[in-house]
Structures are given as structure tokens and as C-alpha cells.
Amino acid sequence: MAYGGPSMNPPAMSGAVSVSGNLKQVKLERESELRIEVSDEPLRIRVVNGTAEIFGSELPPEIWRTFPPRLKFAVFTWYGATIEMDGVTETDYTADETPMVSYINVHAILDARRHFAKASTSSDPESSQGPRVIVVGPTDSGKSTLTRMLLSWAAKQGWKPTFVDLDIGQGSITVPGSIAATPIEMPLDPVEGLPLDMALVYYYGHITPSKNVELYKTLVNELAQVLERQFTGNPESRAAGMVINTMGWIEGTGYKLLLHAIDTFKASVVLVLGQEKLFSMLKDVLRSKSNVDVVKLHKSGGVVARDREVREKSRDSRIQEYFYGLSKELSPYANTSSFNDLQVFRIGGGPQAPKSALPIGSVPVSNPLRVTPVNIDDHLLHSVLAVSYAEEPDLIVSSNVSGFVYVTEVDMLRKKITYLAPSPGTLPSKFLVAGSLSWLESR
Numbered sequence: 001m002a003y004g005g006p007s008m009n010p011p012a013m014s015g016a017v018s019v020s021g022n023l024k025q026v027k028l029e030r031e032s033e034l035r036i037e038v039s040d041e042p043l044r045i046r047v048v049n050g051t052a053e054i055f056g057s058e059l060p061p062e063i064w065r066t067f068p069p070r071l072k073f074a075v076f077t078w079y080g081a082t083i084e085m086d087g088v089t090e091t092d093y094t095a096d097e098t099p100m101v102s103y104i105n106v107h108a109i110l111d112a113r114r115h116f117a118k119a120s121t122s123s124d125p126e127s128s129q130g131p132r133v134i135v136v137g138p139t140d141s142g143k144s145t146l147t148r149m150l151l152s153w154a155a156k157q158g159w160k161p162t163f164v165d166l167d168i169g170q171g172s173i174t175v176p177g178s179i180a181a182t183p184i185e186m187p188l189d190p191v192e193g194l195p196l197d198m199a200l201v202y203y204y205g206h207i208t209p210s211k212n213v214e215l216y217k218t219l220v221n222e223l224a225q226v227l228e229r230q231f232t233g234n235p236e237s238r239a240a241g242m243v244i245n246t247m248g249w250i251e252g253t254g255y256k257l258l259l260h261a262i263d264t265f266k267a268s269v270v271l272v273l274g275q276e277k278l279f280s281m282l283k284d285v286l287r288s289k290s291n292v293d294v295v296k297l298h299k300s301g302g303v304v305a306r307d308r309e310v311r312e313k314s315r316d317s318r319i320q321e322y323f324y325g326l327s328k329e330l331s332p333y334a335n336t337s338s339f340n341d342l343q344v345f346r347i348g349g350g351p352q353a354p355k356s357a358l359p360i361g362s363v364p365v366s367n368p369l370r371v372t373p374v375n376i377d378d379h380l381l382h383s384v385l386a387v388s389y390a391e392e393p394d395l396i397v398s399s400n401v402s403g404f405v406y407v408t409e410v411d412m413l414r415k416k417i418t419y420l421a422p423s424p425g426t427l428p429s430k431f432l433v434a435g436s437l438s439w440l441e442s443r
């Protein structure tokens with residue numbers, strides 16, 4: 001499928017490199033990519049010739065872009081390009097075997113479905129619904145990357161698809177521990193985070209769903225219901241559909257949660273990355289649903305596997321980015337409140353009723369959705385707390401959150417708590433939600 005702009009001067013040999021000082025020029029042949037792992041120092045890149053994109057977002061010609069330390073990405077070209085790098089990389093190499101053609105073919109099919117939904121005059125609401133795509137696969141199979149590409153390609157063609165992120169481990173939209181959705185109006189910038197002003201965010205508070213599976217499912221239900229209502233009143237975003245990124249936990253309960261998400265968001269396209277077994281299981285179980293397509297796609301050889309330590313670091317960076325911006329260009333506001341002015345809650349855990357209040361012989365079961373007040377004391381130090389939109393504590397589970405604060409000091413003598421917030425002034429609500437997410441600023 002033709003895509004992107006024509007090459008000005010298709011280079012002769014893919015990967016041809018010329019070096020002078022810290023400057024390195026790489027000539028990429030059509031449908032090849034330059035895979036880069038940035039070192040501990042930022043790296044500057046520009047397109048000297050031809051056209052190139054990073055995960056679906058086109059790079060402007062001639063303009064230097066700076067990429068932060070440790071970022072891993074690929075500069076891909078459909079028709080050939082010459083790329084210039086200024087700086088030292090951890091690794092960089094060119095690859096001409098990529099699954100990009102199969103990915104863009106998926107995009108072309110989704111695009112056709114969006115046009116079909118937009119043109120629909122039928123009274124059947126299903127026909128005006130654009131594709132609801134869910135991307136699934138094991139950890140490090142490139143799910144987030146494919147999600148980004150599909151969203152960026154759609155936005156480039158003028159659609160405003162909804163990005164849904166169910167991956168609480170990394171958090172592409174906001175801090176980890178959250179599930180969120182936001183409309184995508186422009187191709188996603190390869191460096192900057194997403195604008196949060198339109199984001200719908202629910203705080204789960206942990207980085208693994210096994211901490212409280214019922215809560216995770218409940219929040220997924222809440223998010224899906226709100227999006228469903230929004231789609232009803234907005235034919236444009238309904239036709240554009242959604243792209244849902246999921247977690248890499250695909251065994252046992254993780255698999256059941258995938259099925260739950262497919263069902264809850266009424267997914268019409270399931271893209272399975274990099275695992276035959278998962279593809280065959282999903283194909284089997286969804287066989288009876290004629291309106292769901294299960295599609296197997298190859299994992300890109302460029303996807304970089306991340307160990308536990310790298311994942312922890314990347315989570316910390318996401319939290320830091322939320323408060324300080326990507327290059328520490330933002331200054332969060334430090335606020336101090338009296339203990340009495342705030343109420344902190346935790347969801348799940350505590351027993352439903354004391355044993356003495358239960359019939360003899362019965363065992364108290366914990367209620368995963370129970371909202372319990374938490375004493376403000378030292379144990380909240382370094383916690384990331386969500387600011388709930390709930391008007392009363394009972395509504396906390398079903399309410400989205402306006403943002404997050406980070407507890408920097410708890411003064412037990414003066415009964416004062418100090419926290420960082422991304423914007424000044426009083427918080428939009430006094431109800432805060434704690435989970436197990438914390439962050440050591442100096443780390």
C-alpha cells in the first residue's frame with residue numbers, strides 16, 4: 001500500500017554509514033529501519049533526505065530532534081531516507097526485515113472500516129461503530145508500539161481514535177497503576193507524552209492486577225461504560241473506534257482478564273502479537289462470535305526485552321515525567337495540608353465484617369471493592385495518591401481521578417502532610433486514593 005511521501009533521492013545501499021566526529025549518517029533503503037538504543041546521554045537525530053517515521057509519526061525534514069537517554073526506538077522509512085545522528089548510542093543498526101508491511105495492511109483495513117462506519121445511514125448502531133481493536137501478546141512483543149502506530153496512522157488521516165491503555169505496569173497515558181483512555185487527534189510524538197486534558201483515568205493503585213483482580217475488572221467495566229456513553233453522543237469518535245493496549249500477562253488469570261477486556265469493550269479486531277498459542281486459544285474461544293476477527297501478527301525483531309530492573313526504572317521515569325516533565329522542564333507545586341483537610345482511602349483488603357459478627361463457623365472474606373479510610377502517617381511517605389472525582393467515599397471505586405499527588409513529608413507533630421501536585425491551588429477533591437504505588441524521587 002502506498003504510504004507517506006515520495007523519496008527525493010532513494011539511497012543506493014541500505015545501512016550505508018558515514019561518520020565524522022560524533023555525527024553519523026545512515027542511508028536507509030525503502031521499507032527498512034534504523035534501530036536505536038540511546039545511551040545515557042541524549043541523542044539528536046534528523047532526516048537529511050527522504051521521509052521517515054518513528055512508530056507511525058513522521059519526522060519533519062531537516063529538523064534536529066533530541067531523544068532522551070535510554071529511549072529505544074526505530075526510524076523507519078517506506079521509500080528510503082538518509083538519517084543523521086549526533087551523539088553516542090548504546091546500539092544502532094539497520095534492519096530490512098520488519099513486519100511493518102503487515103502492520104500497515106491492518107491499518108488499511110481499519111481505515112476502510114472507519115469510512116464504512118462514517119458513511120452508515122442504517123439505524124443499527126453497530127454499523128456506525130468503527131473498529132474496536134485490542135492488541136494482545138506476551139510481554140515485550142511490541143504491543144504498545146503497534147498500538148502507537150495504528151493510532152498515529154489513523155490520526156494522520158484525520159480520524160480521532162480513542163486510545164485505551166489497560167497496561168497498569170507501564171502506563172503510556174499517565175502514571176503506572178492506572179487504566180486510562182484519551183482521544184488521539186494528532187500522530188503521537190515519539191518523545192513527548194500525551195496531552196492529559198481529555199484523558200479519562202481510573203486509579204487501580206498497583207502494578208500487577210493479581211493484587212486485586214476484582215478491582216481491576218471493575219475499573220475496566222467503569223471505563224468501558226463511560227466510553228460507550230461518550231461514543232453514543234459523538235459519531236466522529238464512534239466511527240474512528242478505539243485501539244486498546246493490554247498487559248503482557250497472558251497465562252491463567254491474565255488470560256481471563258484479556259477475555260474480560262475483549263468482551264467488555266466489545267472488541268471487533270483482536271491483534272495477537274508474537275505468540276501462536278495465544279492466537280490459537282483466542283481464535284478457538286472467539287470462534288462463535290462472527291463479528292470478531294482474530295489476527296496473528298509477527299513480533300518485530302527490533303522489540304527490546306526489558307528485565308525487571310529496567311521496568312522499575314521506566315515506571316519511576318513515568319512518575320517523574322508526570323510531575324517534572326520529560327526533561328525536568330516543569331516545576332510541580334509543593335502544598336501542605338492539615339490532616340483534617342484530606343481523607344485518604346484504600347480499596348480492597350479489609351475483612352467485610354468482624355468474625356464475631358458472622359455466623360459461627362463462617363470465615364470472614366475480604367471484600368475487594370471495600371473502601372477503607374487510611375490513617376495519615378509515615379507509611380504514606382513517598383506514596384503516589386490519586387485525587388478522586390468522587391463526591392462521597394462510597395463512590396470512589398466508580399469514579400475517575402483528576403490526577404495524582406506525591407507525598408514528600410508527613411509531620412506527625414503538626415499533623416500536616418506535604419505533597420507535590422502538577423498544578424497550583426487546592427485539590428479538586430479532598431478524597432485521595434492510596435495503593436501500593438510509591439516512588440523514591442532521588443532514585
Ligand SMILES: Nc1ncnc2c1ncn2[C@@H]1O[C@H](COP(=O)(O)OP(=O)(O)OP(=O)(O)O)[C@@H](O)[C@H]1O
Pocket residue numbers: 035036071072073074137138139140141142143144145146167169170246247248300301302303304305
Ligand atoms: N522496531 C523496533 N526497534 C527498536 N526498538 C523497538 C522496536 N519496536 C519496539 N521497540 C522498543 O522495544 C520496547 C518494548 O516494546 P513495547 O513496549 O511495544 O512492548 P510491549 O509488548 O508493549 O511490552 P510490555 O507489555 O511487556 O510492557 C520499547 O522500548 C520499544 O520502544
